[in-house]
Amino acid sequence: MTQPLETELLAEGDLDAELPPTSGAAAIEGRSPYKLAWLRIRRDRVAMASAIVIILIALLAILAPVIAHLTGHGVDQEFHRIGENLDGSPKGPGHIFLWGTDDQGRDLLVRCAYGARVSLEAGLIATAIAVFIGTTVGLAAGYLGKIVDTLLSRTIDLVLALPYLLFAIALVAVVGPSLRIAIAVIAFFSWASVGRIIRGQVLSLREREFVEAARSLGASSTRIMFVDVLPNVLAQVVVLSSLLIPSAIVFEATLSYLGLGVPPPTPSWGNIIAGAQTYTEAWWFLVFPGVLLLMTTLAFNLLGDAIRDAFDPRGDQNFARAKKG
Amino acid sequence: MSEPAAVQREPSGEVLLELTDVVKHFPIRSGSLLRRDAGSVKAVDGVSLTVRSGETLGLVGETGCGKSTLARCITRLYDLTAGKVVFEGQDITKLSARAMRPVRSKVQMIFQDPYGSLNPRRRVGSIIGDPFAIHRIASGDDRKRRVQELMEMVGLNPEHYNRFPAEFSGGQRQRIGVARALALRPKLIVCDEPVSALDVSIQAQVINLLADLQSELGLTYIFIAHDLSVVRHVSDRVAVMYLGKVVELSPSERLYHHPRHPYTNALLSAVPVPDPDLSDSRERLILAGDVPSPTNPPTGCRFHPRCPKARPNCVEDDPSLTARLDDEPSHQTACHYPVVDGEDLTAARPQLPSSQRAEDLVATRSTEGSETS
Numbered sequence: 258m259t260q261p262l263e264t265e266l267l268a269e270g271d272l273d274a275e276l277p278p279t280s281g282a283a284a285i286e287g288r289s290p291y292k293l294a295w296l297r298i299r300r301d302r303v304a305m306a307s308a309i310v311i312i313l314i315a316l317l318a319i320l321a322p323v324i325a326h327l328t329g330h331g332v333d334q335e336f337h338r339i340g341e342n343l344d345g346s347p348k349g350p351g352h353i354f355l356w357g358t359d360d361q362g363r364d365l366l367v368r369c370a371y372g373a374r375v376s377l378e379a380g381l382i383a384t385a386i387a388v389f390i391g392t393t394v395g396l397a398a399g400y401l402g403k404i405v406d407t408l409l410s411r412t413i414d415l416v417l418a419l420p421y422l423l424f425a426i427a428l429v430a431v432v433g434p435s436l437r438i439a440i441a442v443i444a445f446f447s448w449a450s451v452g453r454i455i456r457g458q459v460l461s462l463r464e465r466e467f468v469e470a471a472r473s474l475g476a477s478s479t480r481i482m483f484v485d486v487l488p489n490v491l492a493q494v495v496v497l498s499s500l501l502i503p504s505a506i507v508f509e510a511t512l513s514y515l516g517l518g519v520p521p522p523t524p525s526w527g528n529i530i531a532g533a534q535t536y537t538e539a540w541w542f543l544v545f546p547g548v549l550l551l552m553t554t555l556a557f558n559l560l561g562d563a564i565r566d567a568f569d570p571r572g573d574q575n576f577a578r579a580k581k582g
Numbered sequence: 583m584s585e586p587a588a589v590q591r592e593p594s595g596e597v598l599l600e601l602t603d604v605v606k607h608f609p610i611r612s613g614s615l616l617r618r619d620a621g622s623v624k625a626v627d628g629v630s631l632t633v634r635s636g637e638t639l640g641l642v643g644e645t646g647c648g649k650s651t652l653a654r655c656i657t658r659l660y661d662l663t664a665g666k667v668v669f670e671g672q673d674i675t676k677l678s679a680r681a682m683r684p685v686r687s688k689v690q691m692i693f694q695d696p697y698g699s700l701n702p703r704r705r706v707g708s709i710i711g712d713p714f715a716i717h718r719i720a721s722g723d724d725r726k727r728r729v730q731e732l733m734e735m736v737g738l739n740p741e742h743y744n745r746f747p748a749e750f751s752g753g754q755r756q757r758i759g760v761a762r763a764l765a766l767r768p769k770l771i772v773c774d775e776p777v778s779a780l781d782v783s784i785q786a787q788v789i790n791l792l793a794d795l796q797s798e799l800g801l802t803y804i805f806i807a808h809d810l811s812v813v814r815h816v817s818d819r820v821a822v823m824y825l826g827k828v829v830e831l832s833p834s835e836r837l838y839h840h841p842r843h844p845y846t847n848a849l850l851s852a853v854p855v856p857d858p859d860l861s862d863s864r865e866r867l868i869l870a871g872d873v874p875s876p877t878n879p880p881t882g883c884r885f886h887p888r889c890p891k892a893r894p895n896c897v898e899d900d901p902s903l904t905a906r907l908d909d910e911p912s913h914q915t916a917c918h919y920p921v922v923d924g925e926d927l928t929a930a931r932p933q934l935p936s937s938q939r940a941e942d943l944v945a946t947r948s949t950e951g952s953e954t955s
Binding site: 477489 | 698
């Protein structure tokens with residue numbers, strides 16, 4: 258069972274193998290957990306397919322202005338004459354509008370491409386903020402303990418207990434909808450779960466002897482938290498982030514769908530889907546943004562799962578089995 | 583390395599560390615919302631010791647007798663419940679974290695578990711360089727040069743600077759721990775069972791390394807172990823601990839030839855003898871029962887429930903640690919009825935009311951089996 262693995266390793270160590278046998282030890286390459294995880298992910302077909310989907314959607318977002326230029330259709334440009342049927346309903350896919358038009362006679366492809374920008378932006382920024390806050394809070398609560406832990410943990414409980422939609426509706430009613438508010442709301446409701454998981458990890462790490470060793474050297478709490486403990490939870494953070502991104506994207510789409518996210522006419526997958534509701538006969542209006550949303554979240558989720566498996570120290574057996582089969 | 587070999591192996595060096603009645607109790611709390619104290623684990627309960635410059639003080643005892651807790655009290659990883667720790671004439675018992683920093687560079691620790699005491703996610707170079715970074719002594723190339731010097735000093739290949747701890751064997755990892763402890767040129771190194779996690783063949787290497795470093799750098803060691811033969815090999819003096827107290831303190835060779843405390847006798851009789859004939863002919867002193875719970879230690883002499891020589895007054899009076907029989911003052915025993923040379927303890931029978939003895943205590947002991955080591 259381990260046979261194919263070993264030959265594989267040898268093949269990779271070819272460069273070293275050409276050296277004289279005295280450097281035999283060098284052929285056994287030291288691998289950090291990250292390196293190992295990367296090797297496993299590269300061999301995971303689902304993960305690679307997900308990564309390709311994510312790259313394609315990222316390209317769609319990045320190239321949105323190019324698409325607009327090529328089609329000659331601006332994102333907010335309304336084509337009442339050529340883009341709508343006589344009764345004002347959207348036109349289906351054709352050679353002028355590849356993905357059809359929406360209820361205002363706007364090019365759906367261009368709008369979906371711009372919508373991808375909003376979705377990815379909201380997903381990535383909100384996740385980054387949530388992970389940063391969550392990790393810091395988790396480190397502080399887990400390592401410092403006592404009153405700090407009590408305060409932070411109860412705050413986490415409080416945030417997790419809040420009804421997020423109600424909160425979002427109330428906030429938007431006061432300050433008005435915008436992408437920033439949407440990102441802030443998503444980040445606010447996502448950091449707590451990260452914080453709780455990281456805290457649990459840190460609680461067990463702080464009892465390890467290397468933390469004691471650092472303390473006996475006179476290291477400050479801040480130094481121990483960030484230099485000694487943080488690197489040991491980073492893998493966890495990577496996994497959490499990759500699973501948080503799709504939920505943040507869905508969260509943003511939900512807010513936009515309810516009119517609490519990106520204000521029209523700026524397109525977002527959420528508000529395009531909301532607009533499609535009233536035109537049940539125009540399937541393209543719902544299907545294109547819907548499938549994009551589904552594919553993005555599915556790809557991120559599958560990739561996140563793959564990353565988690567890749568960091569699992571017991572994953573080697575599955576890895577070997579998968580290679581054999 | 584440049585220091586001349588001015589080794590003071592005789593205990594006439596000046597007092598480096600002085601412990602006075604060190605007590606460390608861990609409170610046991612029950613209930614999650616309304617915390618209430620449900621007693622405490624008396625891990626260390628009144629230990630007084632002095633360590634002189636240049637000597638090696640061995641600390642032996644069973645698991646859970648408080649050796650490691652005492653070590654962590656000396657290095658101030660734990661705050662003391664009571665008592666005093668004086669290092670180089672300075673009382674460090676109540677020093678703040680900031681005030682402790684200069685002291686930390688002089689008192690270092692080597693840990694038991696070479697797998698747990700090195701951060702798995704950091705490179706060896708940065709682990710050994712940590713003391714320099716924390717105390718802002720050296721940085722950049724200077725730090726790297728010093729770290730490589732240290733690696734060479736403890737017998738590691740300096741080229742392995744960029745490796746992770748997982749790429750080393752247990753013995754090599756322990757050398758990394760030694761290098762880290764040496765980085766700041768400490769005066770006192772507390773070795774908390776530095777070899778008990780290692781293979782026997784590797785143990786000797788690490789012990790010899792520690793001995794060489796001591797003579798080269800004029801170090802003082804507190805050497806904790808539960809292996810008596812190891813302690814005998816390295817120590818000038820040995821303190822035997824039982825349930826948070828020192829029961830016997832003596833120059834190393836004297837302790838092995840004239841053990842006074844019945845507990846020391848029992849420990850020594852448990853040391854394996856390499857000669858099978860001798861081993862067969864020898865009678866082992868096997869103690870009755872288990873170590874009592876440190877939450878609720880026995881009254882009087884703590885050893886009395888298991889002691890073959892126990893008498894009624896052992897239950898009431900806690901014997902003090904002083905020279906017994908006609909011993910020199912350097913050999914101190916905490917026992918009312920010290921063992922005379924040549925006495926056969928296997929024949930001794932305790933003269934106690936039966937309710938005080940271990941066999942009966944075992945049955946009545948509740949679930950409080952908390953152990954600290």
